[in-house]
Amino acid sequence: MTIDWAIVAMAVPLLVQGALTSLKIAALAGALGLAGGVALGLVSLGGPAPARLLVRAYVDFIRGTPLLIQIFIVFFGLPMLGWRPGEFVSGVLALSLNSAAYVAEVVRGAVGAVERGQSEAAKSIGMTRGQILVYVLLPQAIRPMTPALTNDLITLVKNTSLLSVISVYELTRSGQAIIASHFAPLEIFALLAIYYYVIISCLAYVSRQLERRMPAW
């Protein structure tokens, strides 16, 4: 078996464009997913009962169905609602919706694990449920949440590759385009793997640094 180094040399710079798009998608979906997930998590912790039930059902649906199917549902479903945002926005939205469910679970778990005495102390100085969440429980949950959120973010980066099925020109899709014109699948897929690996290693490193710098009390 021989490796066609000429194709590899040609593909490396071409894939950079795709990698940047993947990063952009991950950043957008990560931010939206985090915001949505924290909101959903807070509702499932302190919201009215019907809202809690809805969040539960949402999380169950997202966790119980393949992301690939969710991407198709968003991609083909939005136009039926009269909105054609294009494949990029559809893709970001699908990943955000997916990620929010997982983040919600992380938030719920970490906030729920804060010692009960903390809520009792907050109650005893007259805080309402919402105030207890915002001023007492959530700040204490951030540090224990970080490793799990990092995992979610890493999964999200890898999941961006699934958007190739709706023709978002991200890293995997741009690799497939090179394969289609030059037919060197092994070289290109190996190269894609390296790209993802490097991106995720960097992320993991940053996250470890962040964790180390977080205040311990």
Next chain:
Amino acid sequence: MVTATMQAPSPAAPVPPPVPAPAAPLLAVRDLRKSYGAREILKGISFDLARGETLVLIGPSGSGKTTVLRCLNHLEAPSGGEIRLAGESVGGHLSPDGRWRPMSESALARQRRRFGFVFQRFNLFPHLSALDNVTIGPRRTLGLSRAEAEARAKAQLARVSLAEHMHKRPSQLSGGQQQRVAIARALAMEPELILFDEPTSALDPELVHEVLDVMRALAREGLTMIVVTHEMRFARQVADRLIVMEDGAIVEEGPPEAIFTDPGDPRTRRFLTHVLDR
């Protein structure tokens, strides 16, 4: 007709109490009950508390002292009975048909501001400095400005002799210091009374006195307090009145000197022999 469904003597009923009546009691507890499933923890507790009074609850472990305190400000919802703070029913009210109607969550939160609570394990907020621990209540629940709340917090921290430690986190403070911050946190809310739940039980023996000294000073200043404790010497010196509990009921109540020197109930005698003989 209105009082027909009530089991306990209504505070409105004109039955003169046996002791010379102080005005209206600050806190009136009638037939307080608490069960977890079939297990009855409190079997009908009744007592009054006057403004400025220091009431100490003693009794063996598991007798229900802590549960009484936790029911008073509804950290635990009582299963029955009535608690009145300055005449106002706590946690809800009995409707005319005899059913308990809990108040809204925000109304209960407002009511809890009138009780201070000091926990056995301090329960300080670990992510906040001592100062912020004391400031957060007045600032977030009483609506004071940051400057006002901080001024109030600093005054209370000075009162418990911790002014120089106010920028430290709880983890940087000793147990005794942490408990004093917790007392300052309760004081800063300017509550009508403070409930102390075994405030020295989690402390190393050599740190107990600094917390008791603070509480002694507060009692002298006329703060209304209810203290659950195993510190018998403190109980004897500081209590205006002592309640001895056993097995979810009050077995004896009266001035501490009388109870310590001549306990009327054999259960009290047995308990005191155990704790004083150590």
